[in-house]
Amino acid sequence: MTNHRTLRGDCTASSPSPTETVQEWLASAHASPAAVHREWDSETRLALIPLGKLFDAVRISESVVHSVAGTAEPSTVNGWLGWSFNGGPVIHDPAGRRYYALVPPGTAPDWRAPAAACLGDGTYLGVPRTDLTELEEHASGSYWAVPLTRPGWLCRTADVLTFAMVAGCLTRVDDSEAES
Secondary structure, three states: OOOHHHHHOOOHHHOOOHHHHHHHHHHOOOOOHHHHHHHHHOOOOEEEEEOOOOOEEEEEEHHHHHHHHOOOOHHHHHHHHHHHOOOOOEEEEOOOOEEEEEEOOOOHHHOOOOOEEEEOOOOEEEEEOOOOOOOOOOOOOOEEEEOOOOOOOOOOHHHHHHHHHHHHHHHHHHHHHHHO
């Protein structure tokens, strides 16, 4: 049986938008979700969220990402990361010159890739508001290089580990060529 009310859109007003659902999911990682929303509404538009409950984060240096991607042009790098990580979410911190790929919780204890560190339980990550999806001109605030599109949708650990291992090999080659 078909629900004609749903087809007409009558029920959509009470359903949260995908953005609101993602925001609530992210905020739920914190002991005080309201504090996360206050931080997102502040001037920095960045909330410190504890890792280890809903996700861990693989920290990759900007220079490594740009080297492997073959470019530093933000939209090209972001598209390339989205493709490489199968649409999994990635935060770019231009001020810290780092990218953070969000991976399943519990990844950090077993992580063994020298080109990237996996941060987990006991660490907080600066997470931008979900609507910050582009590098703002003349700003250095964090943004979603690859946006989080739905609650629980994370980068596959194997994809990020493969990237980190390849990046480690490529950057070692580049370093040794630079010394020659």
